[in-house]
Amino acid sequence: MKTEICKTLGIDVPIFAFSHCRDVVVEVSKAGGMGVLGCAGFTPEQLELELRWIQDKIGDRPFGIDVIMPKNYVGDDVPDLQAMIPEDHKAWVASVLRKYDIPELPDDYFADGSHHVSGEQIGWTHKICRQLIDTALKYPGMKVLVNALGTPPEDILQTCKEKGVKVGALAGKVKHAIAHKEGGLDFVIAQGHEGGGHTGDVTTMVLLPQVVDAVAPLPVLGAGGIASGRQAAAAMAMGAQGVWCGSVWLTTPESEVSPLPKKKLLAATSHDTVRTRMLSGKPARMLRSAWIDEWENKECPGFLPMPLQGILVQEANLRIDKAQSEELAFYPTGQVVGMTNDERDCRTIVFEMINDYIEAVERLTKTLEEE
């Protein structure tokens, strides 16, 4: 499973784990892949604690971070984002939470070690992302920076280059991938429609080979709908140098997902996800629940642009999680949720992916043999 990007990054296998959970990051890097910590939702101070822990546990293995620096959004120059949220949106969210009897958060909620922050501090603005990146660049094991929603600015690329950190970004369209190449990125992640989190409307099977051709010889990772070695082999057959997986780690014992959504993820089929603007204002795929369905009701005042939608729903989402509401509980996940029906640990998943990949490649190689 060795490709050029393995040599560039000093990893054994090109299996990249996107996760908001530090344990997943460490376990996948230690298993020979590359753990990448999703930083959205962390303050710079919280990220410092996470990265100190990761650096301490990970030994000499590399890791990365992922930020959400959107290309198009309501900018940092807006002094008070909270004040831009319409009252009728807040009232509607409150009415839905009342309808399902979702209690307020306890007074000591944010003091109990919760990773999340409140209001305008949400990590979807350039101002916060820059602080997160500065924090991460201090750690010697940090070798990869990825941006979810656009080409990172030139000065960030320059600083990363000086520190030997490779920079990539997700692309849901060929034109985004070309912009990343023209912007000077080191690699591109082509993420198809079926993936968890923010995702476009073209599937991985169709998007990936087009991105590979459009940005060649830049390395491309395939993302969206990859949870097994067979799927990794398919991505690599289409020209990818590796795979970038998010959903497959959510049902591991290491994962950050709390018990109720995890139970729902384990039971879900590939038909149980939906793309919605509820979480951030941009389309993201997640497990369907009554909370997601409420946003399609005719009384709903509609979605706000990023980052206002995220600020609008942040506390509601924490309350739903804290209440462990069977009806409302959701979690961002891709269609491969239908393949993750048991709680395997990260290391086992990496090893099974490698074995499954080998079997797939051997099976394909046999098709070349003469009768």
Ligand SMILES: Cc1cc2nc3c(=O)[nH]c(=O)nc-3n(C[C@H](O)[C@H](O)[C@H](O)COP(=O)(O)O)c2cc1C
């Ligand atoms: C719970 C969850 C949260 C995600 N959050 C982010 C994020 O903050 N930044 C990002 O670049 N991608 C994010 N993604 C997308 C992943 O990086 C990845 O592209 C995607 O999960 C791949 O598709 P898969 O879910 O089918 O593996 C998220 C995915 C999931 C499942």
